[in-house]
Amino acid sequence: MRLIIRDDPKAVAYYTANYVRQRINEFKPTRKRPFVLGLPTGSTPVEVYWHLVDYYKRGEVSFRHVITFSMDEYVGLPRSHPESYCAFMHRHLYDHINLRPENVHMLDGNADDLAAECQRYEDKIKEVGGIELFLGGIGPDGHIAFNEPGSSLESVTRVKTLAYETVLANARFFGGDVNKVPKLALTVGVGTVRAAREVLLIITGAHKAVALAKCIEEGVNHMWTVSVVQLHPSAMIVCDEDATLELHVKTVRYFKSIEQVQEQLIGRQHIGLKGSISKLASSDPADSFGSGVLPPAAATASKDSNTSDASQSSADEDASDADDDDDDVSSQPFSDDEDRNGDTATAATPAASTPSPANILADSSSDINGVRVDDSLTPAAPVGNPF
Numbered sequence: 432m433r434l435i436i437r438d439d440p441k442a443v444a445y446y447t448a449n450y451v452r453q454r455i456n457e458f459k460p461t462r463k464r465p466f467v468l469g470l471p472t473g474s475t476p477v478e479v480y481w482h483l484v485d486y487y488k489r490g491e492v493s494f495r496h497v498i499t500f501s502m503d504e505y506v507g508l509p510r511s512h513p514e515s516y517c518a519f520m521h522r523h524l525y526d527h528i529n530l531r532p533e534n535v536h537m538l539d540g541n542a543d544d545l546a547a548e549c550q551r552y553e554d555k556i557k558e559v560g561g562i563e564l565f566l567g568g569i570g571p572d573g574h575i576a577f578n579e580p581g582s583s584l585e586s587v588t589r590v591k592t593l594a595y596e597t598v599l600a601n602a603r604f605f606g607g608d609v610n611k612v613p614k615l616a617l618t619v620g621v622g623t624v625r626a627a628r629e630v631l632l633i634i635t636g637a638h639k640a641v642a643l644a645k646c647i648e649e650g651v652n653h654m655w656t657v658s659v660v661q662l663h664p665s666a667m668i669v670c671d672e673d674a675t676l677e678l679h680v681k682t683v684r685y686f687k688s689i690e691q692v693q694e695q696l697i698g699r700q701h702i703g704l705k706g707s708i709s710k711l712a713s714s715d716p717a718d719s720f721g722s723g724v725l726p727p728a729a730a731t732a733s734k735d736s737n738t739s740d741a742s743q744s745s746a747d748e749d750a751s752d753a754d755d756d757d758d759d760v761s762s763q764p765f766s767d768d769e770d771r772n773g774d775t776a777t778a779a780t781p782a783a784s785t786p787s788p789a790n791i792l793a794d795s796s797s798d799i800n801g802v803r804v805d806d807s808l809t810p811a812a813p814v815g816n817p818f
């Protein structure tokens with residue numbers, strides 16, 4: 432399991448969105464081989480979604496061949512209710528990117544037969560080949576999706592009664608009135624999350640510090656269901672400093688040192704996105720930049736290669752989707768006036784002047800060391816000797 436620690440929630444969102452963008456682009460999804468993405472709700476991922484919308488609008492990623500599965504949904508809340516998770520996902524992500532409607536999957540908390548609805552969801556996930564990357568948040572009680580304390584670690588999609596702590600936590604979305612918070616939800620299971628080929632959790636805030644400590648410093652325990660990530664072969668947690676408050680100093684230093692040591696001894700160019708190491712730094716002149724600071728030319732090449740990844744997905748779309756001619760303009764990863772070559776100067780400019788998620792985050796992204804694209808996947812500056 433990897434633990435990536437960033438200064439604050441903004442930096443966490445930025446890192447996470449960049450990671451998702453790069454995973455999709457590296458995967459090069461096509462209609463026949465789509466990228467299947469599990470997605471959470473809650474306040475934590477909102478800024479991640481804004482970044483993803485921004486990347487899409489800039490032509491840096493396409494969701495054309497991405498299939499999504501939302502993690503959960505309240506039972507009995509109309510889909511049109513602003514706090515339904517269906518409305519949430521449309522508001523923050525789905526309405527702003529080029530997902531095909533048939534590729535968007537959400538649980539129906541108003542289905543006549545809730546058990547059948549849950550089975551349908553599990554079947555659909557299997558039918559599309561399983562989830563490639565499950566992005567998740569957690570509750571202060573350590574739940575993942577809505578798998579409250581005591582959930583089976585083998586559980587699959589089902590109806591779940593929300594813990595009182597979760598009802599209290601979510602009352603903020605219902606005018607602070609706990610009586611208005613639905614008490615039941617449909618949720619993917621712990622087993623459903625575990626079955627994903629990769630799990631990425633975002634955890635921010637001091638109120639989740641105990642959960643993070645239980646998750647990574649103690650044993651796998653159904654009372655802190657997120658701890659199941661310890662059993663996953665490809666799991667990563669991205670958290671902020673506040674969320675580390677209950678961790679041992681030794682734990683924090685260790686995980687921080689991993690990034691630093693890898694960058695110094697191995698070199699960023701030899702580390703795969705998911706942490707694989709191809710070789711150690713050698714006499715290769717490029718390895719002198721193994722401290723994580725790419726020379727300007729390499730940085731540009733890196734950005735270009737990402738852009739060409741997106742362009743390549745676009746080309747794949749053209750090649751594989753002879754039946755796509757009827758798609759509207761908004762479904763295209765590039766608008767007519769955008770630079771298809773991914774000019775970096777253009778990319779650093781807000782896409783539009785009207786208020787939009789993309790504009791909001793154009794401001795916020797410049798807050799993070801003024802650096803965009805890949806640089807957020809490495810520490811902005813050497814963190815010093817951690818020991």
Ligand SMILES: O=P(O)(O)OC[C@H]1O[C@](O)(CO)[C@@H](O)[C@@H]1O
Pocket residue numbers: 471472473474475476502503567568569570574575576577597
């Ligand atoms: O990000 P927030 O607002 O703390 O909320 C996290 C919550 O959202 C969820 O993802 C619900 O889907 C839960 O895992 C968790 O309760």
